[in-house]
Amino acid sequence: MDLRHLHTFVAVAEERSFSRAATRLRVAQSAVSRTVQALERDLGRPLFERSRHHVELTKTGLATLDSARAALAAAEAVRAAARQTCPCALSPTP
Amino acid sequence: MDLRHLHTFVAVAEERSFSRAATRLRVAQSAVSRTVQALERDLGRPLFERSRHHVELTKTGLATLDSARAALAAAEAVRAAARQTCPCALSPTP
DNA sequence: TTTTTTTACGACACACGTAACAATG
DNA sequence: CATTGTTACGTGTGTCGTAAAAAAA
Numbered sequence: 001m002d003l004r005h006l007h008t009f010v011a012v013a014e015e016r017s018f019s020r021a022a023t024r025l026r027v028a029q030s031a032v033s034r035t036v037q038a039l040e041r042d043l044g045r046p047l048f049e050r051s052r053h054h055v056e057l058t059k060t061g062l063a064t065l066d067s068a069r070a071a072l073a074a075a076e077a078v079r080a081a082a083r084q085t086c087p088c089a090l091s092p093t094p
Numbered sequence: 095m096d097l098r099h100l101h102t103f104v105a106v107a108e109e110r111s112f113s114r115a116a117t118r119l120r121v122a123q124s125a126v127s128r129t130v131q132a133l134e135r136d137l138g139r140p141l142f143e144r145s146r147h148h149v150e151l152t153k154t155g156l157a158t159l160d161s162a163r164a165a166l167a168a169a170e171a172v173r174a175a176a177r178q179t180c181p182c183a184l185s186p187t188p
Numbered sequence: 189t190t191t192t193t194t195t196a197c198g199a200c201a202c203a204c205g206t207a208a209c210a211a212t213g
Numbered sequence: 214c215a216t217t218g219t220t221a222c223g224t225g226t227g228t229c230g231t232a233a234a235a236a237a238a
Contacts, residue, residue, distance in 0.1 A: 043176040071168035082137040
């Protein structure tokens with residue numbers, strides 16, 4: 001499980017398009033395709049129904065989307081928690 | 095930000111030792127050391143106070159630990175949500 | 189000396205971009 | 214023909230394990 005995978009998954013789900021997601025993420029379409037494949041392999045379920053000209057979420061994709069967003073938010077929260085400590089922190093334990 | 099980094103961080107924090115964390119995670123100590131370094135570099139803050147014979151959390155490390163656990167749990171929740179859909183799911187949209 | 193963390197080195201896996209393919213409208 | 218998603222290939226970055234180094238009890 002990789003946060004980058006989830007980020008890509010959410011982008012494709014929101015854009016309903018691999019190519020638009022690629023544009024948004026500023027990577028090549030092939031990278032998006034492979035990343036989603038990797039996540040689907042990891043979860044053991046297809047996340048999208050690829051019909052040549054439009055992309056649709058599977059049931060699994062739909063059920064997973066919210067928790068994927070939550071996981072990304074949780075990761076952001078980690079960064080926020082670290083930043084929240086005093087500007088340039090060591091803890092001298094005085 | 096990488097979930098593997100967080101996993102390693104939590105292990106070291108719980109064991110208060112790089113070497114015991116390495117044993118628990120079944121990797122070499124050097125890998126643990128480098129992974130924690132990478133996370134600290136990513137967050138821009140030291141997470142541990144290394145005194146040769148014992149490891150202690152910095153303020154940042156302490157403030158970050160809970161959210162790190164939460165992020166790992168959120169990632170697990172993604173997997174659970176995917177598994178929760180019917181045994182071997184496609185969505186035939188009938 | 190034993191135990192701890194860090195650094196150097198070589199090997200392997202993963203992800204990227206470019207480019208070529210396949211398929212639909 | 215234009216657009217969309219996938220696959221092939223070469224390249225670079227990251228991570229691993231082993232091994233050596235540095236420091237303290």
